[in-house]
Amino acid sequence: xxxxxxxxxxxxxxxxxxxxxxxxxxxxxxxxxxxxxxxxxxxxxxxxxxxxxxxxxxxxxxxxxxxxxxxxxxxxxxxxxxxxxxxxxxxxxxxxxxxxxxxxxxxxxxxxxxxxxxxxxxxxxxxxxxxxxxxxxxxxxxxxxxxxxxxxxxxxxxxxxxxxxxxxxxxxxxxxxxxxxxxxxxxxxxxxxxxxxxxxxxxxxxxxxxxxxxxxxxxxxxxxxxxxxxxxxxxxxxxxxxxxxxxxxxxxxxxxxxxxxxxxxxxxxxxxxxxxxxxxxxxxxxxxxxxxxxxxxxxxxxxxxxxxxxxxxxxxxxxxxxxxxxxxxxxxxxxxxxxxxxxxxxxxxxxxxxxxxxxxxxxxxxxxxxxxxxxxxxxxxxxxxxxxxxxxxxxxxxxxxxxxxxxxxxxxxxxxxxxxxxxxxxxxxxxxxxxxxxxxxxxxxxxxxxxxxxxxxxxxxxxxxxxxxxxxxxxxxxxxxxxxxxxxxxxxxxxxxxxxxxxxxxxxxxxxxxxxxxxxxxxxxxxxxxxxxxxxxxxxxxxxxxxxxxxxxxxxxxxxxxxxxxxxxxxxxxxxxxxxxxxxxxxxxxxxxxxxxxxxxxxxxxxxxxxxxxxxxxxxxxxxxxxxxx
Amino acid sequence: xxxxxxxxxxxxxxxxxxxxxxxxxxxxxxxxxxxxxxxxxxxxxxxxxxxxxxxxxxxxxxxxxxxxxxxxxxxxxxxxxxxxxxxxxxxxxxxxxxxxxxxxxxxxxxxxxxxxxxxxxxxxxxxxxxxxxxxxxxxxxxxxxxxxxxxxxxxxxxxxxxxxxxxxxxxxxxxxxxxxxxxxxxxxxxx
Numbered sequence: 001x002x003x004x005x006x007x008x009x010x011x012x013x014x015x016x017x018x019x020x021x022x023x024x025x026x027x028x029x030x031x032x033x034x035x036x037x038x039x040x041x042x043x044x045x046x047x048x049x050x051x052x053x054x055x056x057x058x059x060x061x062x063x064x065x066x067x068x069x070x071x072x073x074x075x076x077x078x079x080x081x082x083x084x085x086x087x088x089x090x091x092x093x094x095x096x097x098x099x100x101x102x103x104x105x106x107x108x109x110x111x112x113x114x115x116x117x118x119x120x121x122x123x124x125x126x127x128x129x130x131x132x133x134x135x136x137x138x139x140x141x142x143x144x145x146x147x148x149x150x151x152x153x154x155x156x157x158x159x160x161x162x163x164x165x166x167x168x169x170x171x172x173x174x175x176x177x178x179x180x181x182x183x184x185x186x187x188x189x190x191x192x193x194x195x196x197x198x199x200x201x202x203x204x205x206x207x208x209x210x211x212x213x214x215x216x217x218x219x220x221x222x223x224x225x226x227x228x229x230x231x232x233x234x235x236x237x238x239x240x241x242x243x244x245x246x247x248x249x250x251x252x253x254x255x256x257x258x259x260x261x262x263x264x265x266x267x268x269x270x271x272x273x274x275x276x277x278x279x280x281x282x283x284x285x286x287x288x289x290x291x292x293x294x295x296x297x298x299x300x301x302x303x304x305x306x307x308x309x310x311x312x313x314x315x316x317x318x319x320x321x322x323x324x325x326x327x328x329x330x331x332x333x334x335x336x337x338x339x340x341x342x343x344x345x346x347x348x349x350x351x352x353x354x355x356x357x358x359x360x361x362x363x364x365x366x367x368x369x370x371x372x373x374x375x376x377x378x379x380x381x382x383x384x385x386x387x388x389x390x391x392x393x394x395x396x397x398x399x400x401x402x403x404x405x406x407x408x409x410x411x412x413x414x415x416x417x418x419x420x421x422x423x424x425x426x427x428x429x430x431x432x433x434x435x436x437x438x439x440x441x442x443x444x445x446x447x448x449x450x451x452x453x454x455x456x457x458x459x460x461x462x463x464x465x466x467x468x469x470x471x472x473x474x475x476x477x478x479x480x481x482x483x484x485x486x487x488x489x490x491x492x493x494x495x496x497x498x499x500x501x502x503x504x505x506x507x508x509x510x511x512x513x514x515x516x517x518x519x520x521x522x523x524x525x526x527x528x529x530x531x532x533x534x535x536x537x538x539x540x541x542x543x544x545x546x547x548x549x550x551x552x553x554x555x556x557x558x559x560x561x562x563x564x565x566x567x568x569x570x571x572x573x574x575x576x577x578x579x580x581x582x583x584x585x586x587x588x589x590x591x592x593x594x595x596x597x598x599x600x601x602x603x604x605x606x607x608x609x610x611x612x613x614x615x616x617x618x619x620x621x622x623x624x625x626x627x628x629x630x
Numbered sequence: 631x632x633x634x635x636x637x638x639x640x641x642x643x644x645x646x647x648x649x650x651x652x653x654x655x656x657x658x659x660x661x662x663x664x665x666x667x668x669x670x671x672x673x674x675x676x677x678x679x680x681x682x683x684x685x686x687x688x689x690x691x692x693x694x695x696x697x698x699x700x701x702x703x704x705x706x707x708x709x710x711x712x713x714x715x716x717x718x719x720x721x722x723x724x725x726x727x728x729x730x731x732x733x734x735x736x737x738x739x740x741x742x743x744x745x746x747x748x749x750x751x752x753x754x755x756x757x758x759x760x761x762x763x764x765x766x767x768x769x770x771x772x773x774x775x776x777x778x779x780x781x782x783x784x785x786x787x788x789x790x791x792x793x794x795x796x797x798x799x800x801x802x803x804x805x806x807x808x809x810x811x812x813x814x815x816x817x818x819x820x821x
Contacts, residue, residue: 032714034674039682039812042675043790178812201811514670 061404061414063472076598088521089505093610104165130425153418174207187623234260255280264308271308312347421449473504544568573611673714682806703745737762763802
């Protein structure tokens with residue numbers, strides 16, 4: 001009986017959410033959906049072909065997904081890691097209120113260390129575990145431009161650790177974020193949030209913005225019903241200046257500073273950790289559309305974290321990067337080199353230390369990539385390699401070769417072979433855990449980089465003006481993966497594991513009308529490990545992921561959006577399959593005043609997404625948001 | 631929750647969602663129509679330009695007479711421009727969309743959209759409007775450097791707009807500083 005009721009309520013919800021655009025179709029059809037946009041919004045609007053795939057991306061010879069600010073807001077996500085749910089083939093598992101396990105094409109478990117994440121060109125990679133602390137990666141959402149996710153290796157351009165994917169987050173040029181914006185809201189999980197931005201112009205060719213945001217998020221309940229005590233709050237402020245100089249160069253200077261409290265249960269007791277940091281970046285280069293030119297970028301980044309359990313990690317990173325590109329008739333060449341210095345200080349807790357407690361590391365890298373036109377406008381070959389020297393594993397070479405065919409504007413077929421590596425982290429080499437008499441672990445300072453030989457194939461096609469299909473398949477052959485070795489009392493890492501992973505992602509976008517867009521995707525992943533690596537690839541990610549999104553404009557002032565996500569079970573972690581339904585209504589009450597009501601995980605009161613101890617449940621949640629843009 | 635029950639519930643939910651989407655989709659697909667996103671965005675720009683421009687009262691017959699948006703040449707906006715302006719009120723006035731030629735009294739237009747086809751006649755058009763209260767908007771960027779007040783241009787996958795300060799100063803219309811703030815500037819010599 002209960003089952004019957006559930007299906008019925010689901011069906012009603014679905015009919016309402018997915019069918020309403022049709023009801024309004026007759027009204028909206030004669031109007032112009034863009035007519036209500038402001039000048040700023042029009043300037044930021046990308047001209048898309050009818051099916052919604054940006055023309056400039058259509059011939060990209062890689063498994064690329066772009067999540068725009070609009071996509072993210074309409075799907076109702078309020079953080080970058082949550083927005084990644086929209087990417088086919090990327091698994092976002094929420095461990096608890098402030099921790100995520102995110103992996104592309106597997107390896108989300110463990111430390112999720114096989115993908116590279118960049119925010120406006122600044123890498124968020126932390127050498128401590130060669131991964132990303134997701135809880136401190138944030139931008140002013142209103143000023144986000146896009147999140148580009150490349151599934152598969154991106155090492156040639158981006159460097160080590162871009163093994164399974166690259167997540168490239170960019171914010172908008174200050175020129176596009178002029179004026180005042182104030183937004184805020186409250187809800188059952190999103191207890192309180194508010195953000196503010198002011199963008200102005202100084203002189204003829206300099207634009208700036210300053211912004212600040214704050215959020216307070218509630219705790220999750222544990223599987224056994226007890227409170228998880230993982231509530232957290234964070235404040236972040238920043239600025240960005242963009243200048244179009246008289247000499248044709250574009251200068252960007254930006255930075256932000258943040259501080260937050262992050263809750264956690266420590267031995268069953270509520271405790272607060274703290275994370276803070278600041279960074280500043282400057283970039284000078286030729287305009288985006290120049291046929292040849294260069295970019296010089298440099299940044300400094302400081303992060304500081306004390307976990308609730310008392311572990312301390314502080315890091316300073318300095319990075320400088322130069323790129324040069326020449327577009328020739330037959331050859332488009334891009335080359336560059338970079339230097340990174342990073343220095344950390346850790347303070348361990350009882351039984352867990354890093355030895356040495358403080359360590360600095362330098363990375364020197366260079367890359368060259370040549371795109372050769374084999375046949376005008378239709379057949380291209382890309383050859384490239386990154387060369388890198390790091391203090392952990394020495395010299396690494398990461399070559400790739402890519403071939404693609406674009407017989408017309410509506411079809412792209414591509415294939416690639418790449419060999420990226422994941423260089424050892426501080427955890428891999430320097431971690432020491434000791435429970436006297438019972439357990440002892442120490443890192444291995446003589447580790448090699450983990451390596452991958454990746455074979456990829458993809459086909460993207462615009463079947464009709466309204467329907468686009470994007471398919472990518474891969475076979476990944478991992479070698480020298482980390483595995484634990486030795487007895488419980490003298491455990492360490494070695495490079496003895498290997499694994500193979502195969503899978504594919506299929507994504508379609510259908511825009512039956514200008515005011516209604518449907519996105520659907522399915523991805524399959526099968527990992528077979530010869531002997532179990534540390535990341536437990538088959539344990540950490542679901543085999544099947546699917547999603548269906550409906551985005552509709554009802555007239556000029558009302559939007560109704562819904563996205564359903566499906567993830568199959570994770571057998572090793574004893575996690576059941578689940579469907580998550582998010583839905584929302586956006587109402588533009590007056591010009592410049594917008595109200596948004598969002599519901600998240602509407603189908604059940606709570607479910608766990610990944611294994612953990614304690615096991616937390618992602619709850620059903622609602623929030624209301626008011627956005628003002630005078 | 632027993633795994634079997636969980637799976638059947640999932641399947642039920644998924645198939646319900648899929649079924650209704652497919653049904654909806656097949657019904658509405660028949661009524662589909664082509665449209666041009668670029669034309670919609672450009673038309674929306676023109677509407678915004680109207681909102682942020684003030685015309686002298688002598689350019690109107692009375693308090694409620696329409697704003698006249700004229701199009702000269704073979705433009706790419708077609709009926710989308712008419713649809714966009716239809717039912718809109720700007721400064722309390724309705725909007726009339728008119729197609730004109732170089733021989734018409736262009737100074738009666740409040741906004742004149744100059745299509746790319748008029749490139750060779752641009753000087754004629756601009757000189758005919760000398761001292762009038764017509765806001766001129768060119769279809770491509772080059773028009774702004776050649777004497778139109780504003781010009782739209784597609785750059786990569788965005789549509790942006792240019793403003794020619796000298797041309798704006800010479801006319802009898804007042805553009806809000808918002809337009810000038812957001813526009814890319816050109817001078818007589820080009821970008």
